Amino acid sequence: MKQASTGHLTVIGGGLAGCEASWQAAKQGVRVDLYEMKPERFSPAHQLPHLGELVCSNSLRSNAVDAAAGLLKEEMRRLGSLVMRAADTARVPAGTALAVDRQQFAHFLTKTITAHPLITVHRREVMRIPDPDNGPVIVAAGPLLSGPLANHLQNLTGTDNLAFYDAIAPIVDAESLDMEVIYRKSRWDESGPGDYLNCPMDKQQYEHFIADLAAARTVPLHAFEEPKYFEGCLPIEVMCARGPETLRYGPMKPIGLAHPQTGHLPHAVVQLRAENRQGTMYNLVGFQTKLTYGEQQRIFRTIPGLKQAEFLRFGSIHRNTFVCAPRVLTSSLEMRGKPGLYLAGQLSGVEGYIESAAMGLVAGINAGRQALGKVRLLPPPATAHGGLLHHLTDADPARFQPSNVNFGLFPPLPRKIPKRDRGRVRAEDALLAIDAWHRLLT
Incomplete structure (x- = not known):
């Protein structure tokens, strides 16, 4: 009843x-x-x-x-x-x-x-x-x-x-970032501190990073998925596979990001953007990925300033x-x-x-x-x-x-x-x- x-x-x-x-x-x-x-x-x-x-x-x-x-x-x-x-x-x-x-x-x-x-x-x-x-x-x-x-x-x-x-990029806890290494600056913006945090790499660090990325394990597609990637939002490992300089001309481009104190221009830069208004978490810009979670943590912690990074969300594409x-x-x-x-x-x-x-x-x-x-x-x-x-x-x-x-x-x-x-x-x-x-x- x-x-x-x-x-x-x-x-x-x-x-x-x-x-x-x-x-x-x-x-x-x-x-x-x-x-x-x-x-x-x-x-x-x-x-x-x-x-x-x-x-x-x-x-x-x-x-x-x-x-x-x-x-x-x-x-x-x-x-x-x-x-x-x-x-x-x-x-x-x-x-x-x-x-x-x-x-x-x-x-x-x-x-x-x-x-x-x-x-x-x-x-x-x-x-x-x-x-x-x-x-x-x-x-x-x-x-x-x-x-x-x-x-x-x-x-x-x-x-x-x-x-x-x-097409999701990883997010890290702001308090886990090493601000002794990371500096704040927006590309080409000389008027203030800028909205982005920048993790600078020299040539050797960049080459080690892309070598790790090229050999990393990825999550296989499900049977119901197709590799539907958009040119403006490619997985970083797909960009990396197109050539060793691809990331330096894409999301890791250093142009316009000279260090505000020293004037030094890094070989490559990983940019972090605030994910919320409080600035408690930061997004790795352009780092959408199909890497396994373990590989993301291992490889992304080699980025200068992210050695102790706590990941609040890992990247994915599905x-x-x-x-x-x-x-x-x-x-x-x-x-x-x-x-x-x-x-x-x-x-x-x-x-x-x-x-x-x-x-x-x-x-x-x-x-x-x-x-x-x-x-x-x-x-x-x-x-x-x-x-x-x-x-x-x-x-x-x-x-x-x-x-x-x-x-x-x-x-x-x-x-x-x-x-x-x-x-x-x-x-x-x-x-x-x-x-x-x-x-x-x-």
Whole structure:
């Protein structure tokens, strides 16, 4: 027997974000129609008919609460996340990481969602986004969104606001940079200190760097991907393979970057650009790459000034449909100019399974509240959920790229904390804040 309910919500996509969004709305007493195209049609990456299928890995990364990824998981647990219940139920030994049996994980999600009296699962493909005037709609169709639904979303967001490939450069923690080696200067700008940090290389350092790069291991393409690289955004290892001087005439060009104190012109320069307004994290300009994470850390730490660099995000290039969130979304994940239409999961502009589920959680809470005539409520900024939302809505639209959760997305700590204690302190503060927010929701 169906439970009595008020309000109605449509969710498109039965992945982690769609399942989490449906669960969060149904918990509030909202009736949910969840649409999943499998098994009527499978994407090139999917094989199982279950909801919540993990494709690329069984690892959901760190489970330690003093790491940003682990903190996000703990916040989700405290908010009653179904995805975290499934992950904890299907967990397999993996040290401090949270790894799961993928089939057991998907089976748990499918069984729990289909058994909920307020959730109706429709196994068919949606070609067009329903009108949100008839009730809130969440689109959580995943990073491989294509076909008529992708075309409709592109029409709604604007052609320039929907991307189909990530080209992501690594991000490093500002406090881990060696400012005795690095200097601040913008190319050709003699009027001030400049907006870029510069890591200078001499000829020998450059030659060692490109030799390491040429021999490095890369991540193979998935079967559903094609090597779709754009000339203006090539992987650095692809540029390197075109000749030993290619990088010196590309992203590592030294022209216009003489040292402001000595006047010396380096042989090559790696430039870093601030990734946020607080200047707590920096992007390696032009360093989008398919190198494995281990190789990125090993090779990029040979760059002068980056010997002790802490990587908040590694570079990547892969197939991923996502919107330019700062232009398209409000802080509740609602589309600007389209009240009642929400985006969740990787489509909203985050990277990673747990981040996708977390955005499904936020979208489900707020779309459910809207269906019940309640005001939207946002997680506090100094939480992992709040940090991700801040990235989606406050990043520079011209340079926006999806991101995993990391402490660089959080507001600066209000007090000086020793480096070894910062993760713990952030976690303590965040969990107090998320508990308070949870009480407001209930």
